[in-house]
Amino acid sequence: MHDAPQVLPRAAGWIYVSVILGAALGMLAGYAPLFNATAGVFVRPLAAEFGWGRSQASLSYAASMFGLAVVSPIVGAMMDRFGIRRVIVCSAIVFGLATAAMSLQNGSMLMWVALSVVVGVSGAATSVLGYLAVLPQWFDRRLGLALGIAMCGLGAGTVILPITAQFLVTTFGWRMAYVGLGVGSVVLSLVACGLLRERFSGSRGAKHVPQGVALAAAMRSYRLWAIWLVFVLSSAATLSLGPHLPSLFADRGFDAAMAARSASMVGVGLLVGRLLTGLLIDKIHAPLVASVFFIGGAVGVFLLRGTHDYAALLVATTLIGLTIGAEGDLISYLVRSYFGLTSFGSLFGIAFSGYGLGAVIGPIGLGAWFDRHGSYDVPLLVLPWMLLAAAALVLSLGRYRAGAEGKDATAVASA
Template sequence: MNTSHASGHKLFYGWWVVCAALVGMIVSQGPVLVFTFGIFMKPLAAEFGWTRSQISLALTVAILSAAFFTPWVGKLVDRHGARQVALPALTLFGLGVATLAFLPSNLVIFYLWFCCIGVLSAGGTPTAYAKAISQWFVRRRGLALGLSMAGIGLGAGLMPMIAQQAVGAVGWRGGFAVIGVVVLVGMLIVAWKLRNCPADMGLHADNQAAGAGPKPELTGLTKQQALRDRNFWLIAIAFFLAALAINGCSVHFVPMLTDRGVSPADAARTAAVIGLALIAGRVAAGYLLDYLFAPFVTLFFFSGPVLGIYLLYSGATGTEAVVSAALIGLGVGAEVDLIAYLTARYFGLKAFGEIYGYLFAIFCVGTALGPLLMGTGQTVLGSYDLVLLGFVGCMILSCALMGFVGKYPDLGAAGGPVSGKRTLASPA
């Protein structure tokens, strides 16, 4: 008996994999390191006398370390499976964050510590979850990716508030310990439901009967072929520029508002709007990807941060700051699941983990350099304004690059159109 079809009245197990990935994203590198970093910035500066640029460099080191190891992690995922990589990585990442409670007053140790944490975070990036979901789903791959990556939005909304409450109650050292424990709890939930592919449970993609519907065979380009592909570099540079601008603003959003007279609590609440908008962006982008041409969807979601960052450049506070946070959050919301979907559609699943790893690594470099540029601008110039104006230009260029990405290639079952009907998702 075909278990996948016979049990069709039950919830398809692929959606439990989506739930596991969502939790994994809540406790991943972005929410835990990037979106809480602004909460710890001023307490660290007050205790150790470090400048914001010195402190921001630690986050840069962590993300660059993760970026360097992400392609290797992708290769491990292709070879051994998402579950075998994500679970030990999350455990070590949580322990690493918790031990920041013992951080001494030494910049070199501070940087080395964040370097190690960055390496540990590489296994908990979306690479593993995106590979698993791309094998569980074909017809609803965009929506499944969007829902799972919405975990980054939930984390971006929840983690800063948890960090703010913890720092207020037990200090910044206790705050790091609390965040580390949250990561470990998330790891247990991920371990409960994450499975690599339908075959592991005697099922088929999209809950289809054997031989029915499109299948996510591991066909597509090799890493070497992808790196020679024009579309790869258009996508890579566009997402690098977007990460530079959007994440640079996100990390410094709280200290930027407090510099303008907003209370720390109000600034944290406003910054939480980024996370809420990120959730909407993830789900909306994922849904649209199943029906519309992915580069057009990307261009649409990258347009919002152009205005959002310009509002920050104009000195936004109050309602304008909330609007800015929402527009920036929509851009953040589209990023990670768009990279995953674009990877599957343009390069296939044959070397998905490794190719996605390279694209995500380039994205991480932008994420790492953005906050450093913001911190350096504030330290050297006494203002974020010049960097913010440059970030507006980065987003405009990013939109332009996505306009030059070509049509979907014919990769067979892995990357071709999922139906015979011609839509904006499968342009001529």
């Protein structure tokens, strides 16, 4: 049962700009581009120094995503309770310190995994989970565009930071590279939080109460768990490749710089995918848009498996990046469209935990298969079918739930 929509005064235009810029800058310096996108750069030097296999060296990526997946529902509930910006500030400081602490690694696998889990747990609110939770409070009919513009920050980080990390590793070594990334993340994240504004600042003392589907009702909904499974499948298929792309390119005879550029092309695709998805989902039913991007990602993985031509491989990584870019916009938009804002943080956290779980399963599976068989061929044959399954499942969501869309049940201005 939904109350009549609230009518909130339209905010000054600068607030909308500030919120988008803050979210973009925060995601540029947050968990996904700063730690995940650079993970592949560290695989070879770590393997060389400690004698690890690739599955061991890339375990930080999977362990951190495990930490993020487990804590995401809790972080979402904390944002509903205490306010988004407070949670992000605390998360950003600990995340930066944890990233810098990766430089202390002494070859102990237990230490490596433990630090990586701390990075994932502390970095959860510096990811799209934190920054994108602000935007549905301010945008309604142009929410997709706002999400797309803000997510360009994450895409830019995914382009810039692998190259930056490679430069730091080559110039100063992998230990100082981690320190530099951690310090830079804290500084940029605090600036980003200074730009953010909240319309609903937690349950205590809020002047306006958001509307939508109650948490208990949403937890019983097929749609919530379908959304969760969609992003388990899609992230397992796409994010599994992140820490392995530089090694995959190196195995095919390309040097470290060319391998790093391949990872950056994922960022280029991600950047375009963020903005393009945002534009499309404001005009076209979001599940249909999602299915098209998932199919495109499947084509990219098939191409990655089937060619050794460098230009074709860059096209493949760009297609994969487009799909990753779409995923980030879609999680937030689908949760908002089907469930509204009443328990948005909690539900977004649940949906995002599926995304994190897939990103745990994928890299471990891919690395373990390579260490056992010396080839990525079979995984690269399976992953496209996971994306095709996600495309079919997302289409089963149907129409947006009446009363959950922003214009029906939320009090957000039609910015």
